[in-house]
Amino acid sequence: MSAKASATGAVTANELLAVMGSRELRDHQTVFTGVGAPMMASVLAQRLHAPRLTMVIEGGIIGPQWRPGWLPISTNEMRAAYHAQMLPGITDAFLIAQRGFLDVGFIGGAQIDQYGNLNTSAIGGYDRPKVRLPGSGGANDIISLCQRVIILTVHEKRRFIPKVDFITSPGHLSGGDSRERAGLLFGGVSRVVTTLGLFGFEPKTRRMRLESVYPGVTVEQVRDHTPFDLLVADGVATAAAPSDKELAILRALDPDRQFIG
């Protein structure tokens, strides 16, 4: 993963995403989380301000306690299940989310548009694509079923596009109340955490809106990296830079820098 768009030189893109993502989580919440930056964000929150945060993992795993240096590559392996409190199976883990037990869900995506729709299926036409991507996996389910969905992604021009080629995972669809009209009555994308700043969605149009930038990043820089017409909140805040403590915890969790880069 490129750290080119990263705000702070010594901090990698994934470290930045993990730190900013972790700050979105609260103690005693439940979070549907995946490998990579979401996993690092969740564990970091547990080590800092959310010790009773419960992680739910796609592999059908509830409440694992991962070992530093033994982080999982996949959500479906023994490392991901380490010291879990329950192994309900994959379908049932998602049904628990459908019931409404998941406060937060983390996902990423190859392409994202101004309504938070994500594409991880195909670039170009779907039937004969230019690039066939791996597919939804659990991303569509997480975005459809969790209460508060947070997208973690590197901020690159090729990822932020006006309209995704294929909606694998529905954000706010075409904006307004289109998501509810499609039958998605609950939850939805409320936050986008990138390597440049933090974004929400304007309540009426449901278009992405810049709310905070990181130290050293300007609103203009964010606009330059965002090919669609980006809304900007009145009085954009500046998020605190990753602290030494946050970075030290991440680096101790992943001493080989397999995930933080």
Added chain:
Amino acid sequence: MLRGAHENTAVTISPRDYDFRIARRRLEAKPKSAGEKLVSLEDAAARVPDGAILAFGGILYSRTPLALIRAVLRRRPRGLTIARNLMCYEGEWCMVAGAVDKIITAWMGIGLPWGLSRIMREYVESGRVPIEEWSHLGLGLRFRAAAMGLPFLPTLTMLGSDLMSVGGSKTVECPYTGETLHAVPALYPDVALLHVQRADRFGNCQIDGYPHMDADIAFAAATVLVTAEEIVPEEEIRRHPDRTVIPGFAVDALAHVPWGSYPHECYGLYDSEPGHFGEYVAGIEAHGAAGVERYLERYVYAPEAHADYLALFPDAMRADAERRGRELCS
């Protein structure tokens, strides 16, 4: 071009997938035997006919029925449809071997460190093998609906997304609240291929650790083929009946295959071999699909028996996989 190659890649859900009437009658006509199920691995694999819809148990590189899949591929099958929620490289094997017409999945690849599947890209982008894509829960519920003997299950997932239009999924109006629900169609596989930790000779199966979707797949399929790491006395199953997830009467054939999912992992027994995955991907990077052909020759077609296959992996390597497997579940 091999038989089964498609010009038109558009996929639609086949009515055969969800016809619960046919599936029910098929099961009613079948013996639900409490008798002996033990056969050889080859005899189990021989029950896979060309053109069948197969569902693989496990998930990604966890508890994959790899020995069974290899035994099936040695018979050079044609026209298969294979279904698995997270399809690992066994899907690539089936593509390159010319065995599949369609893949039903939610995701295909090995994992983040190995990047996009170059084989999947090549076969799907050229239109040779189409993928019918579902969300993870969507496909899980297709197996669950079939396991319940139903034509569909209502769910809140996939709504509003373009995945709804891939296979022609439909919505249904809730008869009570009037809300729109996704009616995810059942998927009744012809044959289930599963690998479990232990079974008795009558086919009562126990799974340790995460259950994945194996039990749903077993109840959904018309024919169930199982390999087990260990065949235990009936008394041992009866001592812990709470751990039995598939009853013997649902199983058609059982083979004793220790290390049956290696180099994928088997919970509590052995860890996966990411290094081996790396070698496999390096072969593809160097030679494209021919890299997979070479791999198939060495690891799938050449070994005459499972012991010959295991001999391709040094003892020390498997001992280390065992040690890690135990440590990760302690």
